Amino acid sequence: MIRRTSRPVRVLSSALAVGALLTTAACSDDGGDVSQAGAVARQTPSPSPTATLSESGAETALITAADIEDDWTQVKDSEVANWHDSLLIGDVDVDDFLTGKTDAADCQRLLDGLYTDQLLGKPSGASALRGFQQGNSRLLYQVAAYERTDPQESLEWLKTLPQECDQFTVTGNGGGERTVQVIETSLPNEGDDRVGLRITMKGTSDGEPTTLTEDVAAVRVGTDAITVTAGGLDGGQQDSVNQAVTLGTQRLKDVLEGKSPAATPSEIE
Known part of the structure; x- marks a missing residue:
């Protein structure tokens, strides 16, 4: 384990x-x-802009609830720090894969990255997180610098997952099994490169059937990147993810160019 x-x-x-x-x-x-x-x-x-992303710049580049519209409300940073879904904890069953340990390790890396909020690996520079909630759904938005690593390598890895991790089994702490499916999703044409995924996990919670759905987006802007994870037990949140990608990428570009991010549509009278 x-x-x-x-x-x-x-x-x-x-x-x-x-x-x-x-x-x-x-x-x-x-x-x-x-x-x-x-x-x-x-x-x-x-x-792409080449300015170094500072901690204050990363904070400024974060989206607001107005950027994703609907009924999302911003959550306190102290609460976001505890957003670790226990359904993501488990060991990937190697027997599900033709190539065994190699593909299983990639799928395990996916689950671990979702759980630790480091889907593109640990940032090597400034980073900032912001969380939002809407009913039983959560949206986590991150801006981070990877100047001493290569975010493109992580994006290329993510692109392989719909094929390598199409469907697999995870065994949880109590021995219960959960079935995971990974499919590719479409994102707005923003940034230098991007990848979208939907991860669906089916299992049981307190003896009742449970389905966790997470829509994920990663967008590279030079050596910086934004990641968005949204969903929950009520299903995916692709529309909100797309909205966050569109406005969030522009906010990051503005910050890197030394500009103040433009007002969100709902803030313009």
């Missing part, structure tokens, strides 16, 4: 610049190459 611990340039081409480029190309013996280079430059995507 594994014991878990608590979480502890952009090229701006004005009409004048384009005209100057075309004039230069027309006067050059190698005009085709110059024109082609200009076209390539204009098509180069803007790089």
Whole structure:
């Protein structure tokens, strides 16, 4: 049994610049190459902000209840620190996998990451968490820096889970078994890369059938990332996750560019 611990340039081409480029190309013996280079430059995507995320910046980049709308209410940080769902504690059954221990270890890593709120691994820089509640559903939002690690590696790993951890069994502390399914979900096209998952766990709690559903999103912005986990016994919360991804990614970009995050839609009169 594994014991878990608590979480502890952009090229701006004005009409004048384009005209100057075309004039230069027309006067050059190698005009085709110059024109082609200009076209390539204009098509180069803007790089992600490169500023270092500070602790205060991470806090500023966190979403608010207004960003996710519905009836979500923000929870005190002291309460969020205790948000460890016991259904996630257990040992993955190796016999469920064709490749045995390798795939089982990936699925165990998924459950452990959800339980400890370190789905992308331990942040190597600043980080901030915020929790929200709506009925029996919870939403946890995290902003973190991974400048000394590689968040892209973790995203690539997450992308493999719908295939490697399609369905497996977990044995809990009391010996009860729970069935887990992992599927891919679609996210808004935000950030440099992103991945969405839905994790469904079926078992029993106090002798009654229980289903825990978590919608998960991870979005990379340079060497920083946001992660969102939302759901509970009432089902998934994909709409809220998508809203958090859309507005949250922009908030993080604004902070990294030294800007104040824009007001949320509900705050604009």
